[in-house]
Structures are given as C-alpha cells and as structure tokens.
Amino acid sequence: MTMRTTRKRSWAEPFKIKVVEPIKMTTREHRQRCIEEAGFNTFLLRSEDVYIDLLTDSGTSAMSDNQWAGMMLGDEAYAGSKNFYNLYDAVHKHYGYEYLVPTHQGRGAEHILSQIMIRSGDVVPGNMYFTTTKLHQELAGGRFLDVIVDEAHDPENESPFKGNIDLGKLQRCIDEYGAERIPYVSFEGNVNMAGGQPVSMQNFRDVYALCQKHGIRVMLDATRMVENAYFIKTREPGYEDKTIPEILREICSYSDGATMSAKKDHLVNIGGWLALNDRELFEQAQNMVVVYEGLHTYGGMAGRDMEAVARGIVEAVQYDHIRARIGQVEYLGQRLIDESIPIVRPVGSHAVFLDAKRFLPHLPQDEFPAQTLAAELYVESGVRAMERGIVSAGRNPETGDHNRPALELVRLTLPRRVYTQAHMDVTAETILEVWDRRAQITGLEMVFEPKYLRFFQARFVRK
Numbered sequence: 001m002t003m004r005t006t007r008k009r010s011w012a013e014p015f016k017i018k019v020v021e022p023i024k025m026t027t028r029e030h031r032q033r034c035i036e037e038a039g040f041n042t043f044l045l046r047s048e049d050v051y052i053d054l055l056t057d058s059g060t061s062a063m064s065d066n067q068w069a070g071m072m073l074g075d076e077a078y079a080g081s082k083n084f085y086n087l088y089d090a091v092h093k094h095y096g097y098e099y100l101v102p103t104h105q106g107r108g109a110e111h112i113l114s115q116i117m118i119r120s121g122d123v124v125p126g127n128m129y130f131t132t133t134k135l136h137q138e139l140a141g142g143r144f145l146d147v148i149v150d151e152a153h154d155p156e157n158e159s160p161f162k163g164n165i166d167l168g169k170l171q172r173c174i175d176e177y178g179a180e181r182i183p184y185v186s187f188e189g190n191v192n193m194a195g196g197q198p199v200s201m202q203n204f205r206d207v208y209a210l211c212q213k214h215g216i217r218v219m220l221d222a223t224r225m226v227e228n229a230y231f232i233k234t235r236e237p238g239y240e241d242k243t244i245p246e247i248l249r250e251i252c253s254y255s256d257g258a259t260m261s262a263k264k265d266h267l268v269n270i271g272g273w274l275a276l277n278d279r280e281l282f283e284q285a286q287n288m289v290v291v292y293e294g295l296h297t298y299g300g301m302a303g304r305d306m307e308a309v310a311r312g313i314v315e316a317v318q319y320d321h322i323r324a325r326i327g328q329v330e331y332l333g334q335r336l337i338d339e340s341i342p343i344v345r346p347v348g349s350h351a352v353f354l355d356a357k358r359f360l361p362h363l364p365q366d367e368f369p370a371q372t373l374a375a376e377l378y379v380e381s382g383v384r385a386m387e388r389g390i391v392s393a394g395r396n397p398e399t400g401d402h403n404r405p406a407l408e409l410v411r412l413t414l415p416r417r418v419y420t421q422a423h424m425d426v427t428a429e430t431i432l433e434v435w436d437r438r439a440q441i442t443g444l445e446m447v448f449e450p451k452y453l454r455f456f457q458a459r460f461v462r463k
C-alpha cells in the first residue's frame with residue numbers, strides 16, 4: 001500500500017485572457033491630490049487615476065467571447081426584438097418566472113415594483129436594506145422594516161447563513177401592522193450590506209410558507225442569487241449533489257417574482273429585469289415600463305445588451321465559473337484573516353469587507369471611519385474601495401439624524417473575471433501597510449450632503 005497525503009487543490013480561472021486593458025501606475029503625491037479633489041469620496045475619483053478598481057462589482061465584469069459575439073447579433077427593432085425573446089427564454093429556464101419586464105438596470109425594476117405594489121403607509125419587511133431598494137420603497141410611500149437575523153449585524157459571528165430572515169421578527173411585524181399593510185416581503189439573496197451573506201434554502205422555504213399563510217407576496221432581489229445558490233450547495237446539508245441551476249430554480253419557486261440587476265451575476269455592463277408570476281401585476285408593470293424605461297420588449301436596453309444578458313445567464317450558472325468567482329474572493333479574504341486584519345466573517349461572495357470600527361477604533365462613527373479608511377487605501381497604492389457604513393445608511397426621514405448602522409464597513413468588491421491573483425496580493429499588501437500606520441489616521445467631516453443616496457456624491461475634508 002502506498003501512503004496517500006491530501007494536498008490542497010487550488011481553484012483556478014476557467015478561462016484564459018484574450019484582450020487586455022492597460023492600467024496606469026501613479027505616485028502617492030498624485031493620489032493625495034486626487035483624493036482631496038474628490039472630497040475624500042472614492043465615487044468622485046476618475047477611474048484613470050485608479051490602479052486596482054474594487055469600487056463595485058456592478059457592470060464591471062469582463063464579458064466572454066461568446067457574449068461579445070452575441071453583441072453583433074443585436075436585433076435593434078423598436079418592438080419585438082428577437083434578443084428579448086432570447087432573454088425571456090434564459091430567465092424563464094433558469095429562474096422559472098412566467099412574465100418578464102426588461103429594465104435598464106436593477107433600480108429600474110425596483111422603481112416599477114415599488115410603484116405598482118406599495119401604497120402610502122405600507123410596511124415592507126426585508127433582510128437588511130439595500131440603498132436603492134429601500135429608497136424606491138420610501139418614494140412609493142412605504143417604510144422598510146429590517147427583519148434579518150441578529151447575527152447579520154455582528155461581523156465576528158461565523159454562522160453560515162447570516163442573510164436569513166428571522167421568522168419571529170417577521171411574525172411580529174405581521175401581528176403589529178397586519179397583512180393588509182404588507183404588500184410583500186423584500187427578500188435579497190446573498191445580502192450585500194451584511195457582507196455578501198447568503199440565505200439558506202430552509203429559510204427561503206419557511207418565509208414563503210409563512211407569507212402564504214397570511215396572503216403576503218415574496219419578492220426576491222435576485223441580483224446575486226447565483227452566488228447564493230453556490231453557498232447553499234457548499235454549506236447546506238442535502239444540496240451538495242444538486243446543480244447550481246437546480247438550486248436556483250428551487251429558490252425562485254419560493255417567491256412570486258424578482259428584481260434583477262444583471263450588472264452583477266449576469267456578467268454584463270448594463271441591464272436588469274423584473275420578473276413576475278401574476279398576470280395582473282405583470283400588466284401593471286407593463287404600463288409602467290413604457291413610461292419610465294422604454295417599450296416592454298427592450299425596457300431601456302439595446303437589443304445587443306439583452307443578448308449579452310441572455311448569454312451571461314447561461315455562463316453565470318456554470319459551476320466552474322461560480323466556484324472560481326467565489327474562490328478568488330475567499331483567497332483575498334483568507335490572506336487578510338491570516339494577518340489578523342478585522343474583516344466580516346465568513347467571507348462573502350462578491351467582496352471582502354473590512355471592519356472599520358475595529359480597524360480605526362479611535363474614530364467615532366460621526367467621523368466616518370469607513371469613508372476615511374477607503375480614502376487611505378486609495379492614497380496608499382491606488383486601490384479603490386467604497387464605504388458601506390454611516391454615510392451609505394443616510395438619515396432617518398422622521399428625525400433627520402444620521403442612521404447609525406451597527407456595521408461600519410469598507411467594501412473591496414471584486415469584478416468578475418477581471419483581476420488576477422497578483423492583483424489580490426497587491427490589495428492585501430496595501431491593507432497591511434495602512435494597518436501598520438492606523439494609529440496616525442484622523443477622521444473626516446462632511447461638507448456637502450446630497451438629499452438622496454448621499455454616499456455617491458457627498459464631499460468631505462480632513463478633521
């Protein structure tokens with residue numbers, strides 16, 4: 001008998017690189033000037049001044065040769081483009097919904113869904129807010145109510161499904177407001193603001209059962225549902241032998257519809273959709289789409305864009321793709337864990353989140369620790385991250401005070417299929433450099449504050 005040792009087998013990219021885009025190397029003096037001119041807001045930097053861009057995974061993915069080939073097959077007819085039917089087929093096959101309304105991106109779908117379903121005074125329970133989702137619910141006259149499990153607010157809690165809805169909280173919400181004031185439960189997969197934390201299949205099933213009992217609909221935010229499906233496969237007993245498409249279909253079977261930002265899971269630069277099972281709601285959505293987005297067979301997308309989404313869906317659900325995508329995020333996360341850098345655990349699907357409260361414990365939340373840390377990372381080496389903390393949380397519409405979220409995070413979001421392992425190493429080294437000089441870092445003061453989604457355009461100066 002020969003002795004066997006178990007060697008670690010690495011994930012690797014299931015693609016090779018065919019086209020490259022050069023990136024500019026800059027000096028620290030240049031970056032210092034750039035961040036001051038940008039009001040210490042990484043959203044206001046010019047991308048040409050950025051070395052490794054981890055601002056967002058939204059619309060920043062690399063498309064495949066097959067998607068680019070599909071772009072040449074755009075049918076740009078105003079009505080009835082064949083690319084719309086290809087998109088419908090892909091959504092129907094992999095998500096299972098009956099009706100599809102294309103939109104220019106995710107928030108277009110959120111706008112339509114909120115306007116057709118929410119009436120003034122309604123309450124919309126959800127598993128932690130997302131910025132645009134919540135704002136559209138509020139603009140439609142509703143109020144968002146957070147019913148995520150408590151573990152989601154604790155960056156050190158290692159539970160595998162920190163995106164779950166707390167059924168007790170949801171029941172209390174129904175008891176307090178009554179089912180007739182709850183138009184739907186807004187249920188996000190792989191909860192972005194919690195650090196990319198997944199929902200278990202058991203929870204999708206239980207929430208749907210509870211809602212059905214009360215006649216409340218369940219609407220998914222399916223933006224990162226493929227990534228959520230991967231975590232169910234790798235973490236939830238009974239799902240290890242199911243395929244990603246099987247898991248995705250089962251998730252969607254516990255819902256009445258979904259909004260989608262195709263700019264994430266679907267590997268495209270622009271696009272989105274709203275899918276529904278109810279014919280009457282679909283007709284209302286079709287009335288809205290022609291007012292705000294475009295005709296019901298393009299909804300703000302060009303024919304070629306719809307074709308890229310249709311092909312992107314097929315690529316997104318391939319196991320080798322999703323394993324390498326999440327494997328790269330885990331690689332970066334593990335490097336930081338090995339160096340004892342405070343990050344949200346477990347590592348999520350689309351990003352590594354630095355815990356700015358523990359990174360810069362000397363800064364009070366009113367001095368914007370996460371905003372400060374994102375600016376410091378940029379100055380250090382041109383890595384661009386973004387704030388997910390008090391600035392993103394906005395103000396309480398009733399009191400006018402800052403919302404003060406428990407999580408004060410810096411998000412390092414990985415575009416899909418764009419960067420290499422060496423870029424991940426440079427990113428980790430940058431964070432370590434800033435970590436070593438963290439005691440000298442001072443906070444920020446907000447000097448310009450937009451009314452809506454302030455994190456995009458707010459400006460700051462050094463305290």
Ligand SMILES: *Cc1c(COP(=O)(O)O)cnc(C)c1O
Nearest residue numbers: 105106107130132192223261263
């Ligand atoms: C990006 C995102 C949205 C909004 O989609 P856009 O395409 O940016 O308009 C909604 N929900 C979640 C979870 C997202 O990540």
